[in-house]
Amino acid sequence: MKQNTATKVESPCQQERILPPATRFVELTGDYGSDEFMLRSGGRLKGVTIAYECWGELSLNQDNAVLIFTGLSPNAHACSSPEDPTPGWWEYMIGPGKPIDTNRFFVICVNSLGGCFGSTGPLSENPDTGESYNLDFPEITIEDVAKAGHHAIQELGIDHLHAVVGASMGGMTSLAYALQYPGEVDYLVSVSAAARALPFTIAVRSLQREIVRSDPAWNKGYYAASEEPVQGMLVARKLGLLSYRASEEWRQRFNRARVSPERRSTEPFGVEFEVESYLNHNACKFAAIFDANSYLYLSRAMDLFDVAEHGGSVNAGLAKIQTKRALVIGVETDILFPIEQQIEIADGLRKAGRSVDFHYLSSINGHDSFLIDKEHFAPVIADFFAESCIALDSKDRDPYAN
């Protein structure tokens, strides 16, 4: 395991791609004793590093580990810690006394394989050339992202998970984890995920990729670190925000408000409405730090995901999952991973005899609700983990000890 180090990458937006200071690293040994990590596509990677953060303490009998996979864009800094007190991307959900209680659980969040926040990805040095992989990085799949997370926790000495948790792409990855390692995880939390990518979301992501590829600075994938396709990433992210949020919430928040004259763009057809300014502001934060090729690889990985490839049908794929209990959450206003896809996951697991808690939340924040809507999400996830603790207590501990 590498020492905790802060790595700095210059970005052309006057922002720096700084890894959160609590980031840790684990180097994976390869498959079958080799130094190569085998990918589902047939590709291979030498010397894979996975970046992660962790909170809480691993119990002596190692039965309290919770692995969290992220959506496409977050890094491994899911919540704050004494080492890094800045709020993480799921701050309300993870921590002492929070729904995923770090007084009780050892929580690990990994940066996805293919990502750009410390894990091996297109920005990493290709050991064969000494240069960044860029488009020489092999095709990756959600199954590979799950496998890299699995290998990472094994390197940390953990053979069994109490739970695997993920939302959006992280939910897909959690499904892939649970079906690839069926004996190794007791509880599954799948939030606003999908058992397979459907054409509307494929179209959204395809368009985001085309926007990035259309930016001349992308340079067919071989851009210099100082000349990243920031404009393409900015616009692609705006399209992401359109698909992640919901119409009604924006109506309540912005309606037809204009930006004040001094904030109005002088460019023709530039910013005039508050909603346009909001998109600019939020997308810029992302475009400044996310590597374009990482984005393309992870985006395509989501398109390729289809649980039906693990058994001939979605239900047959889901039937490989052997968790004690699963929590499946969907949101009414999610247009990207709609409720029908959450029902598909819950139904498939139930048909296979699994115990499933299914929640259909009326959040108005669309696909991103899990990041924002503490009021609806916190109690559902808190209850699920509290009940899983009772099982843990009755199995391994003296319930009268306290």
Add this chain to the structure above:
Amino acid sequence: MKQNTATKVESPCQQERILPPATRFVELTGDYGSDEFMLRSGGRLKGVTIAYECWGELSLNQDNAVLIFTGLSPNAHACSSPEDPTPGWWEYMIGPGKPIDTNRFFVICVNSLGGCFGSTGPLSENPDTGESYNLDFPEITIEDVAKAGHHAIQELGIDHLHAVVGASMGGMTSLAYALQYPGEVDYLVSVSAAARALPFTIAVRSLQREIVRSDPAWNKGYYAASEEPVQGMLVARKLGLLSYRASEEWRQRFNRARVSPERRSTEPFGVEFEVESYLNHNACKFAAIFDANSYLYLSRAMDLFDVAEHGGSVNAGLAKIQTKRALVIGVETDILFPIEQQIEIADGLRKAGRSVDFHYLSSINGHDSFLIDKEHFAPVIADFFAESCIALDSKDRDPYAN
């Protein structure tokens, strides 16, 4: 009135911007006896031409004229005729014996002011410079598009409309027409329209405009006819298609089908799924013929539209409409102009004492349903026009004559 002429513009996509052969032209005299057409923004245009097509015969007492405004992208060729037998964009709706029956009505469809299919727009010659306006074209609004249609039919000798009809942007324009000329139209048909642009649709259109503006070929609006920003228009149109259609219909049509190997793109992250190929094919047809600046102007005009500017509130604006009866249609799967906006129009008209037929159709084709879903749309519009004919008959004609 100009003679019918076919105008040809070379396009860089190996396609030509050819006006449909039945296109006719009318030159507007200006406001207040001047040669200038006054715009809502304060801008002025000299020598405005409006392109149109027409079908059927104007009755002797001129009581059977139906004016159709288009969505953002169509030309005036709404249906075929002996002069141009190619199908129009609303072929199933307009024609002899069809819901808008040209045996009964004199139907006129105008190309919008600001458009690029024969009406004055950014591509037109600026009489002050002898060059295309490009971004020297003044800001236009939906109200101006309605006014240009109004002046056009007046030039044709029509002072009163039996009906004004429009869907999408055309529906907004029809609302603007009815409220600006309240004594001059008896029936109103508003399909999948909006009384005001809301932030989600403003965001979609803002992003489309940014995509076009990000194409280096756009050249800050002053591109040559041979170097149009086709890639930007292609991607912007794909985003349009995403917002015009509905997820479930694509799931049924494409699901996760891959393109055959010989049709697969050799570019990295190029076309792999059928839905991506479909988007390419459809968007290319549009990008090849639609002028980028026209697109920007009309797109912004939709953002600016707000009936509340005509009286202080949406309801006060709608209360200016004095039609005998209005037909308001919304579609369940429309994410761009959602059903709440159709209810807003219908409720506002009813509160003002207007008679309203409101239909909520379960079409699965999203915002574009009116173009595709003959089964749901044809009977509703046929019934509305048939009932309006009874009123026409009882007022002006001997009902026993036949």
